Amino acid sequence: MSEEKREHILDVAEELFGHHGFEGTSVRLLAKGAGVNVAMISYYFGSKEKLFQAMVERRAGVTLMALKFINAKEQDPWKKIEMAVDHYVDKIFSNIGFQRIMYRELSLDQRSWISEAISNIVFQNTQEMVSIIEEGYKKKVFRKVDAELTVVTIVGTIAKVTLSSLLCCRILGEGATKDITDDSHRKRVKKHLHDLMKAHLRKPDKA
Amino acid sequence: MSEEKREHILDVAEELFGHHGFEGTSVRLLAKGAGVNVAMISYYFGSKEKLFQAMVERRAGVTLMALKFINAKEQDPWKKIEMAVDHYVDKIFSNIGFQRIMYRELSLDQRSWISEAISNIVFQNTQEMVSIIEEGYKKKVFRKVDAELTVVTIVGTIAKVTLSSLLCCRILGEGATKDITDDSHRKRVKKHLHDLMKAHLRKPDKA
DNA sequence: GCCAAAATTAAACAATCGTTTAAATATGGC
DNA sequence: GCCATATTTAAACGATTGTTTAATTTTGGC
Structure with a gap:
């Protein structure tokens, strides 16, 4: 063929x-x-x-390499987190259909070997993100947080936004004219996550 | 019958x-x-x-009333956010099966009238949460954030954790012995979200 | 232009799908 | 105990499922 x-x-x-x-x-x-x-x-x-x-x-495993590349670079954790978030947002927004398939499959008990394969991919990506956060600890620029759940928060936010066009556009309230794939949504999610991570990981001011 | x-x-x-x-x-x-x-x-x-x-x-719409009740109470926004988060976590952890059905249905184009019904419920809940955050603005205890996406972050985090027992237990790394419904998971998610919201909504110290 | 291999087709396969039927049983008021 | 109604049953309905078959067409090397 x-x-x-x-x-x-x-x-x-x-x-x-x-x-x-x-x-x-x-x-x-x-x-x-x-x-x-x-x-x-x-x-x-x-x-x-x-x-x-x-x-x-065909789709699986591609994200991991890009994440490893970001993580390998020699630069400060703040920049790494920002790049990783941007990469995640772009990746998921560009493959919304596949994204939905992945999470739907994970929530089902129908094809366990596929669930496991997807679970492996997601897990490896998560670990890579966790190691970025942990590097931030070592370099003493991040405060101690629940690293695993912080990654879940990032991914979960993006997944929720891309879950349903209908719901997303209603919640974000930018009129029904705009599609979920609209660039403004993508930018808004990135901005929110950058802002969120900055506040979340910043060490408290010593009073 | x-x-x-x-x-x-x-x-x-x-x-x-x-x-x-x-x-x-x-x-x-x-x-x-x-x-x-x-x-x-x-x-x-x-x-x-x-x-x-x-x-x-049978399951739909029950959460909304509880949220309205929390929101109606006369108390400071910090406490309200904390209560709302706890309520969400408990609600979703207690109905994981239905939770999965909801989000699976939202991601499908199969039964549009059910998708719309679910979308309505989720949207109303979101609005209630947003109004809690906006009250925090008025009372000048919260900094300005992207309120809608902040709610998405809360719900998205919980949804992601409860999506798959297999994946959740691997990421949270507490051994395969523990089920996803284990109380320790629930407590850990609550703690993380409280911590996250505190950092996210706190007004920056005036330097 | 020939021929073996690959590609494509319509038709048929058994299995299962959601639903209906018609007969049998159970129920409750009198 | 009788009877109308409600419940429950096994069987059958036509439609659709994923897959296979066997015949036909297309392809590419010689």
């Missing part, structure tokens, strides 16, 4: 699985969406579940 | 929908789980979707 056709099917799969879930997306709908015959899904990928797996594996 | 039997079916439905999703839970599985004949689901509730609706409506 041509590589571009395979990629096209995976693109369509990500789109449809994102909107309707795994069980809610039939093989016939996938085939029609990709403009191929129903039998081609089994022919190319083996099964619906293996197509799902291929779709997950 | 006896009220207790109806409640029992709804309990089982919440459990199964929570673990396997709407499309992943067959009517026959629901019936077997509740110990009734398959036909009884249609007989009692009309359809699988109406059973789902009944299950959602």
Whole structure:
């Protein structure tokens, strides 16, 4: 099979699985969406579940390397946190569909091996973020906080905003005209998280 | 139908929908789980979707009243925020299954009327929390922050922790022995959020 | 232009889906 | 104990599920 056709099917799969879930997306709908015959899904990928797996594996693990790169750089923890937050926000906003699939899958007990794979990815990313915070302790620029839950707060905030366009636009209250992918939302989330982390990690003024 | 039997079916439905999703839970599985004949689901509730609706409506809207009660009390905003956070944590930790169903449904384009209903509930709760923060502005005890995203941060943190037992226990790293519902997790999340909000909302010391 | 391999097709497969039917049983007022 | 109503049952309904089959078309090296 041509590589571009395979990629096209995976693109369509990500789109449809994102909107309707795994069980809610039939093989016939996938085939029609990709403009191929129903039998081609089994022919190319083996099964619906293996197509799902291929779709997950295509996206997974890319974030980790970027985080490691940020963390490896020789610079002050404040800048690192800021860069990591920006990277997270950009990454998730650029892959909202896949983001929703990941967290939906994590909350289900349906395909445990995929849940575990996703869990591994998220866990490794979290650890990388934690090590940034811990470096801040050592360099005595951050106060002691609950590092793990601080990372959860960052990721959780972004995940919540990108969970639902409908809800996000109502809560952020910038009119229904703007889509969730609008740049203003992205900037606003970044600003909020920078502000939040600055206040949260700053050492108290010695009185 | 006896009220207790109806409640029992709804309990089982919440459990199964929570673990396997709407499309992943067959009517026959629901019936077997509740110990009734398959036909009884249609007989009692009309359809699988109406059973789902009944299950959602049973839980929805209860949180809002409690929040309004907290907000109505005459006391300082710091105490209100603390109480609201505690209430949110307790509420969500006590209904993890339903929590997962809500956010899963919000991220899907499958049953739009249910998504809208859930969106309404979450939005109203958010507004109530925002008004607590805004009262803090007026009383000049909170600094100006992005109130809406601050609420998203609180809810997002709790949602992320309760999303997956597997992931939560790995990130929080307290051994696989402890379940996600363990009291220590709940306390730790409360402490983190109290600490976070204190740092985030505190007015900077005038230097 | 030929031929084996790969790709694509429509049709059929058994299994399961949500729901309905019609018969059997249980219930409660009289 | 009788009868109308409500409940419960097993069986069947047509539709859709994911996958396979077998026939057909397309492809690329020689």
